[in-house]
């Protein structure tokens with residue numbers, strides 16, 4: 001594995017999931033003892049920050065962490081500009097320097113939700129790929145969150161009760177405009193997995209066809225929930241009316257009554273979750289909720305990915 005930016009960086013998904021589960025049950029070899037992981041955050045994080053550090057430490061790696069948004073120089077990302085404004089350092093120089101200090105780099109860089117073409121070019125992530133000279137791990141980019149999706153798939157494999165479960169990705173309301181990265185990525189991974197995927201959302205919340213081409217879309221949430229084995233809730237802002245909130249309709253909140261329409265489905269969310277907006281306490285605190293096993297699996301998705309990258313150094 002050269003980089004970990006999307007599902008396309010693995011040639012065999014089931015072997016990646018199987019190895020993650022094997023590392024979880026049998027222990028982790030310390031193959032990274034003389035190697036350093038750098039984690040670069042342009043945005044906040046709890047799970048990604050901690051689980052990726054813990055994963056690196058299990059492999060014997062040293063870890064350095066930088067919140068570039070708060071502690072670094074303001075970075076310029078455009079090519080060829082006269083830097084006489086408020087940006088003090090170009091990303092091509094910063095990435096190259098960080099690549100000299102670290103053997104593997106992880107980068108979190110959310111979208112602005114203002115300019116769709118700019119966000120979907122994933123410029124910050126690709127600048128690191130281009131200029132750091134090191135393997136790059138996406139810690140959630142403008143358009144994808146592959147470590148989350150891999151953890152989600154491991155969790156589904158661990159908890160499924162039928163060979164090919166019905167997995168429903170449902171939009172749910174939220175007070176703020178959020179990225180499409182988590183749902184884009186979830187769809188991209190579930191399409192490659194042995195599941196029946198249905199996506200449900202209000203009109204106007206269609207994701208980019210680059211991700212949803214060939215996927216079943218159902219605008220009636222109750223119909224989507226019928227017979228589901230897993231309910232995966234997430235808010236996202238509109239892709240078509242880019243970055244806008246088109247609905248705050250509370251009838252899309254996942255409730256115990258909605259869960260009763262399913263095949264005793266398990267409930268999933270990547271966290272952080274707005275309780276009683278996305279999903280009610282009754283669902284989150286029920287035995288059907290997988291939010292904690294899912295978050296725990298972030299350690300195992302990071303461990304298997306870092307192991308594969310170390311093996312390719």
Ligand SMILES: NCCC[C@H](NC(=O)CCC(=O)O)C(=O)O
Nearest residue numbers: 140176178179181182270271272
């Ligand atoms: N890494 C997991 C999700 C991160 C981000 N959520 C958020 O920003 C939630 C913030 C809030 O609830 O105010 C997202 O949706 O992509």
Ligand SMILES: NC(=O)OP(=O)(O)O
Nearest residue numbers: 045046047048270271
């Ligand atoms: N799920 C997830 O990525 O959480 P953080 O944003 O806290 O890292």
